[in-house]
Amino acid sequence: MAHIHLEDGSFTLFWVAVWWVIALVVVAAAIVWIRSVKKTDNRKITLAAFCTAAAFAISQVSLPLFGGVHLNLTPLIGILVGPAFGSLIVLIINILSAAIGHGGWGLVGANLLVNVTEVIVAYGTWKVLKRLIPGAFARAGIATLMGLFCGNLAMIAIILISGVQGVNQTSSQILAGLTLIAGVNMGVAVIEAFITGMIIAAIIKARPDLLEGERP
Amino acid sequence: MSTASLSDHIPDLNLITWYAEKQQSYFTRLSPWTKFAFLILIILLVTLPGNLTVIAVLYLVILGAYAAAHLPVRKLFGWYTMPAVFVLSLVGIMAWSEPGNPVISFAVAGFPVILTDKGILLVVTLLLKALIVVTFSLFFLMTTRYMHFSAMIYRIFPSPLDQIFLMAYRFLFLTLAMTGSVLKAVRSRGGGLIHSIRMQGRMFAEVFALVFIRSFERSERVHKAMIARGFSGSYGTATAIPELRYTEYLLICAGAAIVVAVALMTPSLGG
Numbered sequence: 001m002a003h004i005h006l007e008d009g010s011f012t013l014f015w016v017a018v019w020w021v022i023a024l025v026v027v028a029a030a031i032v033w034i035r036s037v038k039k040t041d042n043r044k045i046t047l048a049a050f051c052t053a054a055a056f057a058i059s060q061v062s063l064p065l066f067g068g069v070h071l072n073l074t075p076l077i078g079i080l081v082g083p084a085f086g087s088l089i090v091l092i093i094n095i096l097s098a099a100i101g102h103g104g105w106g107l108v109g110a111n112l113l114v115n116v117t118e119v120i121v122a123y124g125t126w127k128v129l130k131r132l133i134p135g136a137f138a139r140a141g142i143a144t145l146m147g148l149f150c151g152n153l154a155m156i157a158i159i160l161i162s163g164v165q166g167v168n169q170t171s172s173q174i175l176a177g178l179t180l181i182a183g184v185n186m187g188v189a190v191i192e193a194f195i196t197g198m199i200i201a202a203i204i205k206a207r208p209d210l211l212e213g214e215r216p
Numbered sequence: 217m218s219t220a221s222l223s224d225h226i227p228d229l230n231l232i233t234w235y236a237e238k239q240q241s242y243f244t245r246l247s248p249w250t251k252f253a254f255l256i257l258i259i260l261l262v263t264l265p266g267n268l269t270v271i272a273v274l275y276l277v278i279l280g281a282y283a284a285a286h287l288p289v290r291k292l293f294g295w296y297t298m299p300a301v302f303v304l305s306l307v308g309i310m311a312w313s314e315p316g317n318p319v320i321s322f323a324v325a326g327f328p329v330i331l332t333d334k335g336i337l338l339v340v341t342l343l344l345k346a347l348i349v350v351t352f353s354l355f356f357l358m359t360t361r362y363m364h365f366s367a368m369i370y371r372i373f374p375s376p377l378d379q380i381f382l383m384a385y386r387f388l389f390l391t392l393a394m395t396g397s398v399l400k401a402v403r404s405r406g407g408g409l410i411h412s413i414r415m416q417g418r419m420f421a422e423v424f425a426l427v428f429i430r431s432f433e434r435s436e437r438v439h440k441a442m443i444a445r446g447f448s449g450s451y452g453t454a455t456a457i458p459e460l461r462y463t464e465y466l467l468i469c470a471g472a473a474i475v476v477a478v479a480l481m482t483p484s485l486g487g
Binding site: 006007008009010011012013016027031034035042043045046047048049050051052053054056057058060071073076080085088089091092095096098099100101102103104105106164165166167168169173174176177180181194195197198199202203206207210 | 226227229255259260262263264265295296298299302303305306307309310313314315334337338341342345346348349350353354357374375376377379380381382383384387388390391392394395418421422424425426427428429431432433434435436438439442443447
């Protein structure tokens with residue numbers, strides 16, 4: 001759960017614009033890649049739409065652990081649909097979330113970069129570890145942990161670079177606060193890794209065709 | 217089944233949709249483009265470093281518009297929980313180290329912990345800014361019909377992003393209902409009690425896996441049905457979005473002028 005839990009007004013206009021522009025470049029690259037390299041496949045689009053709806057619905061479920069947490073499921077999205085469709089899915093989830101107050105509109109760009117980091121790292125780890133770790137549960141769990149860890153690093157970097165409006169602290173003081181939050185996030189990441197591992201194992205058992213090159 | 221059954225701190229999408237489709241007021245007759253322009257102007261305004269009085273007045277104006285549109289104010293205060301928690305979870309920590317005049321001070325394990333007046337001002341300012349945008353976002357959602365939103369998505373986003381967004385928006389209600397049903401079934405069999413993290417984790421993993429698998433299977437059925445009805449890869453919308461009237465152009469210009477004036481008064485932006 002490496003979402004930047006900041007609302008509108010937290011970043012200056014300059015940094016809101018910077019993160020939005022970088023995020024739009026990432027989304028544009030994903031769209032160009034899907035259109036030209038992957039070729040738009042209607043079935044894949046329908047799957048991506050349902051994946052978006054399912055991920056958004058599940059991320060709204062409050063789990064009764066540690067006083068109530070929710071999952072991000074970005075690593076799971078990365079493993080299931082890959083980085084290109086994953087980037088589009090996390091953009092839509094961030095827009096829907098901003099619409100109901102789950103993160104600010106101005107922060108959608110920054111949040112997208114954090115989530116895309118999680119998607120790419122989780123997908124890459126899942127693919128790279130295939131030969132080393134054949135078991136889907138452990139591999140998906142490690143991929144999720146790696147994705148969320150890197151997402152946390154991206155979150156810390158974005159907040160440290162941007163600063164928070166009205167905060168007159170040194171970088172080391174801000175870093176101390178962010179480290180505390182990142183620590184809590186990684187605690188939740190362990191739960192998410194466990195749950196993602198079980199989801200992937202269950203999907204491979206029931207519908208192995210949904211994951212390329214995987215067998216039950 | 218509504219989102220309220222999933223979690224009690226998030227806005228109920230079914231209730232939001234009901235107000236959007238059934239409620240009638242001056243604001244429902246405004247062009248969705250006008251409300252979209254105002255959303256951008258409000259985000260710009262709260263992103264600029266303004267003083268607390270201006271922010272408080274802006275919040276009261278938007279809350280007044282929300283109430284005047286006959287939208288549920290008590291529900292809105294309940295939905296404030298999530299943005300408030302987000303502000304407090306990060307800025308609430310930073311506020312304790314903020315320089316200023318001490319208001320509260322105590323020691324934890326020998327280390328002094330001080331809350332200053334500027335720390336409190338920081339939390340209140342960011343909280344109000346968050347509530348301004350959340351209130352207007354919900355106001356926008358609850359005064360704009362689904363067909364107009366879908367037409368806006370179709371015009372704003374490039375393909376295939378618009379296709380995924382339009383389908384996801386439509387499937388969202390099905391998936392939320394399915395997730396709610398699965399959770400209800402789990403709870404009715406004694407699930408939901410904290411036996412151990414392992415047991416809870418396994419149970420929720422199975423619930424989530426089931427939601428994903430059923431979602432995929434449903435998407436395949438929907439896709440086949442769409443092809444049977446002549447779907448050629450483009451999920452278009454033919455709805456005409458109500459155009460802006462002269463008064464709406466004037467309103468947007470006035471709003472833009474306020475944003476420019478605030479920007480010019482901001483020291484770091486040339487004021």
